[in-house]
Amino acid sequence: MADRPGVRGGHRAVQGTARCLVLATGRRDCPERRVAGAGGGSLMRAPDDSMTLEFPPFDSIGTRVSYRDLEEAAESAHGVPPNDFWLGTGLPLNARLSAYWQSVSHYVHRVLTDVTSSAESPLVAQQLHTHVVASMLAVFPNATLRVSYAPSPGWVTPASVQRAVDYIDAHAAEPIGVNDIAAAVGTSARALQYAFRRHLECTPFEYLRQVRLERAHRDLQTTDPASGVTVATIAYRWGFSLPRFTASYHAAYGRSPGRTLQEGC
DSSP, rough: OOOOOOEEEEOOOOTTTTEEEEESSSSSEEETTTTEEOOOEEEEEOTEEEEEEOOOSEEEEEEEEEHHHHHHHHHHHHOOOGGGEEEEEEESHHHHHHHHHHHHHHHHHHHHHHHOOOGGGHHHHHHHHHHHHHHHHSSOGGGGGGGGTTOOOOOOOOHHHHHHHHHHHEEEEEEHHHHHHHHHHHOOOHHHHHHHHHSSSSSSHHHHHHHHHHHHHHHHHSGGGGGGGHHHHHHTTTOOHHHHHHHHHHHSSSSHHHHHHOOHH
């Protein structure tokens, strides 16, 4: 999103959404909130917060997320009930997190605007969305930063973890998330995350990505390179953007995915 120079006026977030801006250049001043962001900074605007913005010319990247998605992520990952969730208008918690949010925003922008965008893959789109929501909760003021009151996630048996693993193995080609996996085994997403860390030393999402990487590896091995199927095709099929797939594949198998596709082993 490119903003026009010299704009002044009252702005209100779309109902039910949270909006974040990354400023490439320029400055935004929000007198009611006394919030100001210099060039290269970021600003969160919570639903129903109105501001009067006055700024010189600048470019920005806007990210808009459903408030309900933030509530669900806060509940599943941190145990914060939806009625207790809040999201504050303001700046990132510190400079390091501001830089992190900028990298997330620019990465998502590149993926979505690429002419051969991998975001057309439902798996990639779902993972981008999950990453953005989790990053927002980590970067900007919200109720998950005060989770000391949250109850224990509860006990999940090893048998339930195995059922979750079986569910992931059977549905890895679908745009599933942690809530789907937890529902399939009859537990909460937070309890399942805790159980995976306890028994498998990874999160359900990390396990899902590993399964998808293994499936992509198998496809690379069995695909005829003369068929016209490319590394990108296989990466997108299994929910990976191409640069990250290449890096993850090389880390796991010690070779490039293109070499595996050509040699079939």
